[in-house]
Amino acid sequence: MDQDIGQRLRAIRTRLGLSQRHLARVSGVANATISQIEAGRLNPTVSMLKRVLDGIPMSLSEFFADDFEAGDRIFFRAEELTEIADGGVSFRQVGANLQNKAIQLLRECYQPGSGTGRHAITHEGEECGIVLSGRLEVTVGDSTEILRAGDAYYFRSDQPHRFHNPGNEPCELITACSPPSF
Amino acid sequence: MDQDIGQRLRAIRTRLGLSQRHLARVSGVANATISQIEAGRLNPTVSMLKRVLDGIPMSLSEFFADDFEAGDRIFFRAEELTEIADGGVSFRQVGANLQNKAIQLLRECYQPGSGTGRHAITHEGEECGIVLSGRLEVTVGDSTEILRAGDAYYFRSDQPHRFHNPGNEPCELITACSPPSF
């Protein structure tokens, strides 16, 4: 962990062309502190790390964006999620290249009036989602709800279901299917 | 800062109905540590905070998501940045509702072959940007450069300038104008 923090800080600092001393000066900490943090010989306090990042400047949230939990190909940048349009519906699949995924995570966008079609869908597995923006009419079995930002759903996919954007603005949402449906 | 961390941790913990001792047990830290962190009497190290959050579980990124820097209307969620299409060029403006902004921050997307038009633009102020993905041909005065991900520019807007995506994939970038150009 301490190693990761240091490696990360060093990568960020050098990428910006800052020296340890320069960063130390603008952030008001001792240069030795930065040296030892980067070398993994020191476990910085949160406020210390924040002071250092303030000199960049970078928020703690940005710094931890990828959150260290390493492994091969866990994180995908926004620009990597290439869009696949299908009528008024578009998808950005997380890890589109990955084979044999257990979960298919999509960022979907429903244009006004668009949807998954007249007929309800039925397939194996389970699916869930949370609405980011816009409104989405979700029909599962004989239940229908209109979801707004922050609302969410979860159901077994063998129940007939249907999605439709009834509003006049696009609806963006994050969905997950297991197993992947395509 | 230490206060904020503590208040935040306490809010999260109590919202989940966990006691200090329970959280301490599952995360493997002393309950006194959690008590003092929450009381703001202790400045936790990053790894300590991570250990505590692992017991919830919650990532550091999630914990710092709002990053403390309070104030009225500083942060704008991705879904708030509504898209404005204009031919092959689309914009998502940060704080579109705000009046009398000094800076206009946009997330722009240039479709392949699209651009700001045949004729160079000239207007008051300064502008800059950094490319997120794709390639962008930027002409300022009689200088032309092709920028890729990570590249950036900065120039006075009274110099004739022109943007164009010469590639076969969309180009996304973040730009800033001061004062706003529309």
Added chain:
DNA sequence: CAAAAATGTTTAGTTTAATAAACAATTACA
């Protein structure tokens, strides 16, 4: 080339985080 400035590292000393254990107060329960 030599002086000077800037780079990252190391060390000793001081401050402080983290722990274990005791404390006080409230809640469960028999």
Added chain:
DNA sequence: TGTAATTGTTTATTAAACTAAACATTTTTG
């Protein structure tokens, strides 16, 4: 009711973060 369990807090000790200053290299510069 009163005993026991659970809650958050406090205290003394230990471990470690942080600093200042010196060190060793490399880069700049006249």
